Amino acid sequence: QVQLKESGPGLVQPSQTLSLTCTVSGFSLMDYSVHWVRQPPGKGLEWMGRMKYDGDTYYNSALKSRLSISRDTSKSQVFLKMNSLQTEDTAIYYCTRENVMDAWGQGASVTVSS
Amino acid sequence: DIVMTQGVLPNPVPSGESASITCRSSKSLVYKDGKTYLNWFLQRPGQSPQLLTYWMSTRASGVSDRFSGSGSGTYFTLKISRVRAEDAGVYYCQQVREYPLTFGSGTKLEIK
Numbered sequence: 701q702v703q704l705k706e707s708g709p710g711l712v713q714p715s716q717t718l719s720l721t722c723t724v725s726g727f728s729l730m731d732y733s734v735h736w737v738r739q740p741p742g743k744g745l746e747w748m749g750r751m752k753y754d755g756d757t758y759y760n761s762a763l764k765s766r767l768s769i770s771r772d773t774s775k776s777q778v779f780l781k782m783n784s785l786q787t788e789d790t791a792i793y794y795c796t797r798e799n800v801m802d803a804w805g806q807g808a809s810v811t812v813s814s
Numbered sequence: 815d816i817v818m819t820q821g822v823l824p825n826p827v828p829s830g831e832s833a834s835i836t837c838r839s840s841k842s843l844v845y846k847d848g849k850t851y852l853n854w855f856l857q858r859p860g861q862s863p864q865l866l867t868y869w870m871s872t873r874a875s876g877v878s879d880r881f882s883g884s885g886s887g888t889y890f891t892l893k894i895s896r897v898r899a900e901d902a903g904v905y906y907c908q909q910v911r912e913y914p915l916t917f918g919s920g921t922k923l924e925i926k
Contacts, residue, residue, distance in 0.1 A: 794862060
C-alpha cells in the first residue's frame with residue numbers, strides 16, 4: 701500500500717528555516733520521484749520542487765533561492781528545507797508521488813508567525 | 815512558465831445532472847511521445863487532492879467511469895456524469911509537460 705506522510709513543526713518564526721520530512725512506504729525512492737506542493741489557506745496549489753528517483757532535484761524558480769530538497773533512501777525519507785520564511789509561506793505542505801501525483805500525504809500545516 | 819486557466823461552473827449543479835469543467839493551457843501539452851501531459855484532481859473540503867485522470871484522458875485507479883477527460887493540445891474538459899454529493903469540491907487541472915509544473919486556479923463544484 702503506497703503511503704506518504706509529512707511531518708514537521710506547525711509553527712515557524714519569521715525569517716527562520718522550515719524543515720519538513722516526507723516518509724514514504726509501499727514504494728522505493730530509488731524507483732519513484734517525490735514532489736512537494738503547498739497550498740496557502742483558502743488558495744490553490746503551488747508546485748515547489750521535485751526529488752527524482754536518481755537523486756536529481758528541480759525547483760520552482762520562484763522559490764529556488766530559498767529551497768532545498770534532499771533524501772535518505774535508507775530511511776525512505778525526503779526532506780524539504782526552506783529558509784527566510786515569511787507570513788506568506790503559511791500553508792499546508794504536501795508531498796506526492798511522481799509527475800502523475802497518484803498518491804498524496806495528508807499534508808503538514810505550517811504557520812509562520814512570531 | 816505554462817499558464818493554466820480554468821473555467822467557472824454555474825453552481826449549484828443538480829444531483830444526477832452532468833457537469834463539464836474546462837481548462838486551457840498557454841502552450842501545447844502534447845509531448846514528442848504523442849501523450850498529452852495533463853492531470854485532473856479533485857480536492858474535497860479538508861482533504862488532500864486526489865488524482866482523477868492523467869495523460870489527459872486516462873482514469874486513475876479506482877476512479878469512477880463517471881469522470882472522463884478529453885481535449886486537444888491546449889484546451890481540455892473534465893466531464894462528470896450524473897453528479898453526486900460526493901463529487902463536491904474543487905477541481906484542479908495541472909500540466910506536467912514541462913517544469914515548472916503548474917496548476918490551474920481551481921473550479922468549485924457545488925451539488926444541489
